[in-house]
Amino acid sequence: MSNLSLIETARDFNRFYTNFLGLLNKAYLDTPFTLTDARILFEVGSHDGVSAAALVRDLQLDPAYLSRILKRFRAEGLIETSPDPADLRSQVIIVTDQGRETFEELGRRSNAQIAARFDRLASGEPEAAVSAMCTIRALLDPAAKPAPAIIRAHRAGDIGWIVQSQGRFYAEEYGWDLRFEALVADVAGKFLANFDPAKEYCWIAERGGVNVGSVLITNSGDGVAKLRLLYVDKSARGLGLGKLLVDECIRFSWQKGYRELSLWTNDMLETARAIYVKTGFRLVSEERHRMFGPEANGQNWMLDL
Amino acid sequence: MSNLSLIETARDFNRFYTNFLGLLNKAYLDTPFTLTDARILFEVGSHDGVSAAALVRDLQLDPAYLSRILKRFRAEGLIETSPDPADLRSQVIIVTDQGRETFEELGRRSNAQIAARFDRLASGEPEAAVSAMCTIRALLDPAAKPAPAIIRAHRAGDIGWIVQSQGRFYAEEYGWDLRFEALVADVAGKFLANFDPAKEYCWIAERGGVNVGSVLITNSGDGVAKLRLLYVDKSARGLGLGKLLVDECIRFSWQKGYRELSLWTNDMLETARAIYVKTGFRLVSEERHRMFGPEANGQNWMLDL
DNA sequence: CCGCGTTAGTTGACTCAGTCCACTAAATAC
DNA sequence: GTATTTAGTGGACTGAGTCAACTAACGCGG
Numbered sequence: 320m321s322n323l324s325l326i327e328t329a330r331d332f333n334r335f336y337t338n339f340l341g342l343l344n345k346a347y348l349d350t351p352f353t354l355t356d357a358r359i360l361f362e363v364g365s366h367d368g369v370s371a372a373a374l375v376r377d378l379q380l381d382p383a384y385l386s387r388i389l390k391r392f393r394a395e396g397l398i399e400t401s402p403d404p405a406d407l408r409s410q411v412i413i414v415t416d417q418g419r420e421t422f423e424e425l426g427r428r429s430n431a432q433i434a435a436r437f438d439r440l441a442s443g444e445p446e447a448a449v450s451a452m453c454t455i456r457a458l459l460d461p462a463a464k465p466a467p468a469i470i471r472a473h474r475a476g477d478i479g480w481i482v483q484s485q486g487r488f489y490a491e492e493y494g495w496d497l498r499f500e501a502l503v504a505d506v507a508g509k510f511l512a513n514f515d516p517a518k519e520y521c522w523i524a525e526r527g528g529v530n531v532g533s534v535l536i537t538n539s540g541d542g543v544a545k546l547r548l549l550y551v552d553k554s555a556r557g558l559g560l561g562k563l564l565v566d567e568c569i570r571f572s573w574q575k576g577y578r579e580l581s582l583w584t585n586d587m588l589e590t591a592r593a594i595y596v597k598t599g600f601r602l603v604s605e606e607r608h609r610m611f612g613p614e615a616n617g618q619n620w621m622l623d624l
Numbered sequence: 625m626s627n628l629s630l631i632e633t634a635r636d637f638n639r640f641y642t643n644f645l646g647l648l649n650k651a652y653l654d655t656p657f658t659l660t661d662a663r664i665l666f667e668v669g670s671h672d673g674v675s676a677a678a679l680v681r682d683l684q685l686d687p688a689y690l691s692r693i694l695k696r697f698r699a700e701g702l703i704e705t706s707p708d709p710a711d712l713r714s715q716v717i718i719v720t721d722q723g724r725e726t727f728e729e730l731g732r733r734s735n736a737q738i739a740a741r742f743d744r745l746a747s748g749e750p751e752a753a754v755s756a757m758c759t760i761r762a763l764l765d766p767a768a769k770p771a772p773a774i775i776r777a778h779r780a781g782d783i784g785w786i787v788q789s790q791g792r793f794y795a796e797e798y799g800w801d802l803r804f805e806a807l808v809a810d811v812a813g814k815f816l817a818n819f820d821p822a823k824e825y826c827w828i829a830e831r832g833g834v835n836v837g838s839v840l841i842t843n844s845g846d847g848v849a850k851l852r853l854l855y856v857d858k859s860a861r862g863l864g865l866g867k868l869l870v871d872e873c874i875r876f877s878w879q880k881g882y883r884e885l886s887l888w889t890n891d892m893l894e895t896a897r898a899i900y901v902k903t904g905f906r907l908v909s910e911e912r913h914r915m916f917g918p919e920a921n922g923q924n925w926m927l928d929l
Numbered sequence: 930c931c932g933c934g935t936t937a938g939t940t941g942a943c944t945c946a947g948t949c950c951a952c953t954a955a956a957t958a959c
Numbered sequence: 960g961t962a963t964t965t966a967g968t969g970g971a972c973t974g975a976g977t978c979a980a981c982t983a984a985c986g987c988g989g
Contacts, residue, residue, distance in 0.1 A: 325750055325832070326739055326833075332761055342684070433634050445630055447763060448763045452634060454753065459741065478802075478805055479809065484781070486782075488747065501813055501817040504809055508809030508813045554745050
C-alpha cells in the first residue's frame with residue numbers, strides 16, 4: 320500500500336482537475352453538442368471507419384445511448400454508416416464533409432480554449448505542464464502500452480535505486496526492518512566502491528526510462544562469482560525479466576572464467592527460487608535466521624559453470 | 625499563441641483524464657451518492673462551517689440544485705444548518721457525527737481506489753505521478769499553494785532514496801562519477817547498519833508524499849557530531865528547507881551533548897555554504913581533490929556547540 | 930430612516946442526458 | 960446443428976441538473 324499522503328495529494332489533484340475539466344467542458348454549451356457528443360464526434364472524426372462497438376469500449380458508453388446519438392448524427396448529416404463487409408452485425412462509421420467541418424470546428428474551439436489558458440502562463444510553463452501531463456499519462460494510461468524492457472549496465476543513481484526499491488519492498492511485503500536496507504546498501508555500496516569491470520557487473524532492467532529490475536555479479540575470490548540483489552519490480556513481473564537477468568549473470572560468469580556461481584536467498588521468494596532451479600542451481604545449505612526481524616529461511620545455492 | 629502540438633497533446637491528455645476520472649467516479653455508484661453529492665460532502669466535511677454560497681462558488685454549482693441536495697443531506701441527518709449570526713441570509717453548514725462518518729467512509733473508498741491504481745505501478749512511479757500532478761496544479765490552479773514540507777525521521781527506502789537522488793544529481797550537475805555514489809552508499813549504509821538512536825539521526829524532508837530533502841547526524845566520537853549528506857531536491861529549493869534541516873541538526877547535536885558539529889562539503893555548493901555561514905559554522909580547512917573525477921575544492925567546517 | 934439594487938437561499942416546473950431491459954440478427958463455439 | 964456470445968436498436972423510465980420566479984436579509988446613498 321502506497322504512502323497515504325501521496326494518495327491524499329493525488330485525490331486532491333483529481334478534485335482540482337475534475338473542476339478544471341468541468342470548466343473547459345462548459346464551453347460545449349455554446350454548441351448544440353453535449354460533452355458526450357463531442358467525445359464521440361472527436362473519436363469518429365479522428366479514427367475514420369470505427370465501429371459503434373469500438374466507441375462503446377473506448378468511451379465507456381451505453382450501447383443504446385450511443386446508438387441514439389449516432390442516429391441523430393446521421394439525421395443531421397454528420398456521419399454515414401454502412402455495414403462492415405467483414406462482420407455484417409457491425410457497421411463502419413464515416414464522417415461526411417459536413418461532419419468533418421463540424422469536427423474541425425470543435426477542435427479549433429477546444430484548441431483556442433487551451434491556448435487561452437496557456438497564454439496566461441510564463442514562457443516555458445506550458446511546456447512544463449504538458450511534459451508533466453505526459454508523465455502522468457505514461458504512468459496511468461494502461462493503453463499507453465509499456466515500452467519494452469531493456470537491460471543495461473548501471474549508471475549514476477542506479478545503485479541508490481536498488482537500495483531504495485528493495486528496502487521498501489521487503490519492508491512492505493515481509494516486514495523486514497531497516498537492517499535489511501542497511502545490508503543492501505552495504506552490498507551495493509561495496510560493489511560500487513571496489514568495482515572491478517573485469518570480473519564484476521551490474522545489470523539494470525529499464526522500461527520507458529524507469530528502472531524495474533536489477534542484479535549484480537561480484538567476485539568472491541577462488542573462482543567463485545556471487546549473484547546478488549536480484550530484484551524485479553512489481554510492475555514488471557511475469558515478463559521473464561528475472562530469468563533474463565539470471566541468464567545474463569550465468570553467461571557473464573562463464574565468460575569471465577569463474578568456476579562457480581553462488582547466491583544467497585530466502586525461501587519465501589518462490590519466483591526467484593523457480594528461476595534458480597530452472598537454470599540449474601542446486602541448494603547447498605539453508606539456515607533459519609532473524610537477521611531482519613521476522614524469522615526467515617536463508618538458502619545458499621550454487622551452480623557449476 | 626502557444627505551440628500547436630503542445631496544445632494537441634494537452635487536449636489529448638484532457639480527453640484521457642476525462643475518461644480516467646470517469647472511471648474513478650463510477651465507484652460512487654456503489655454508494656447512494658452522486659459525484660456531485662460526494663464533492664459537496666467532501667467540501668463540507670473538510671471545511672466545517674462553510675456557507676452554501678461558498679459551495680456554489682467553489683464547486684460551480686447551481687444554487688437551486690445545491691439547496692435541494694443540502695435539504696436531502698439535512699433530512700438524512702448528515703448535516704445541520706443554522707443561520708450565520710454575522711449574516712442572517714447566509715447559513716453555516718456543519719456535519720453531524722453521522723455525516724462525518726459518511727465523509728470518512730467516502731474518503732477511505734476513494735483512497736483505496738487510488739491505492740489500487742498505484743499498486744500496479746513500479747516503485748517510485750506513484751511518486752513520479754504525484755509530483756507531475758503537483759507541477760500541473762501549480763501551473764494551472766491559480767489558487768494552488770504548494771503543499772507544506774514536513775520533516776520526519778527516515779523509513780524503509782529513504783536511505784536508498786538518498787543514495788539515488790544524490791548520485792544522480794551530482795552526476796548530472798557536476799559530472800561526478802560513480803565513486804561519489806559509492807561514497808554516499810557507504811556513508812548511508814554504515815549509518816543504517818550501526819544506527820545509534822541515542823546519538824544519531826536522519827531527517828527526511830517530504831512534500832506531498834515525495835521526498836525532497838535529507839540530512840544525517842553521525843557520531844564521530846570524542847564529542848564530535850558529523851553532519852552528512854545534506855540535500856534538497858531541485859523542486860523544493862528556495863523554501864528554506866536546507867536551513868531548516870541544518871537547524872534540526874544543530875539542535876539535535878546540542879541536545880545530545882555533543883561538543884562540536886563538523887561537516888565536509890565542496891565549495892561549488894554555494895547555497896549550502898551560505899547556510900553553514902549563517903548558522904555559525906567556520907571553515908577550518910580545505911583541499912583540492914579529484915575524488916569523483918572533476919577537480920573540486922573540499923572543505924571542512926566546524927561549529928562549537 | 931427609506932428606498933433600491935444586490936446577495937443568500939428556496940421552491941416549482943421542466944428537460945434531456947444517461948440507464949435498463951428486451952429484442953433481432955449475425956457470428957462464433959461446441 | 961444447436962447453444963452461446965456479440966453488435967446494434969427501440970421502448971420506457973429516472974433522476975441529475977437547469978431556469979425562472981420568489982422571499983428575506985444586507986448595504987449603500989441620500
